[in-house]
Amino acid sequence: xxxxxxxxxxxxxxxxxxxxxxxxxxxxxxxxxxxxxxxxxxxxxxxxxxxxxxxxxxxxxxxxxxxxxxxxxxxxxxxxxxxxxxxxx
Numbered sequence: 391x392x393x394x395x396x397x398x399x400x401x402x403x404x405x406x407x408x409x410x411x412x413x414x415x416x417x418x419x420x421x422x423x424x425x426x427x428x429x430x431x432x433x434x435x436x437x438x439x440x441x442x443x444x445x446x447x448x449x450x451x452x453x454x455x456x457x458x459x460x461x462x463x464x465x466x467x468x469x470x471x472x473x474x475x476x477x478x479x
Contacts, residue, residue, distance in 0.1 A: 391409070391410055391411075391412055391414065391447065391448070391449035391450075392407060392408070392409050392410075392449060392450065393407070393408060393410060393414075393419050393447050393449070393450070393451045393452070393453060394406070394407050394408075394451075394452045394453070395407075395408065395419055395420070395423045395425060395452075395453045395454075395455070396452060396453070396454050396455070397425070397431055397454070397455040398457075399457075406423045406425075408422040408423050409422075410422060410447065413446070414446075414447050415443065415444050415445055415446050415447060416434055416436070416441055416442070416443050416444070416445045416447065416453055417443040417444065418447075419447060419453055420443070420453075425455065427455070430457060431455040431456060431457055432456065432457065432458050433455075433456040434453060434454070434455060434456065435453070435454040435456055436451050436452065436453055436454070437451065437452055437454075438454070441453075
């Protein structure tokens with residue numbers, strides 16, 4: 391089966407396609423790509439759904455290496471909304 395691994399930074403991204411055995415899991419795909427989780431990439435997802443390294447894969451899956459959040463998304467939204475309200479006055 392063929393799967394794609396993707397990791398991204400603010401100004402660039404990297405994607406790698408790997409071919410795996412039919413019973414492969416996320417850890418197998420990471421090993422095939424030569425990638426691993428570290429302090430920069432702390433979690434995994436398949437098509438945006440959080441998974442573990444033992445999750446079984448299906449042909450065509452996209453594995454995403456996720457970076458930690460810089461701030462809470464709700465707080466960021468509140469700050470943007472507040473700055474728009476202040477700018478209208």
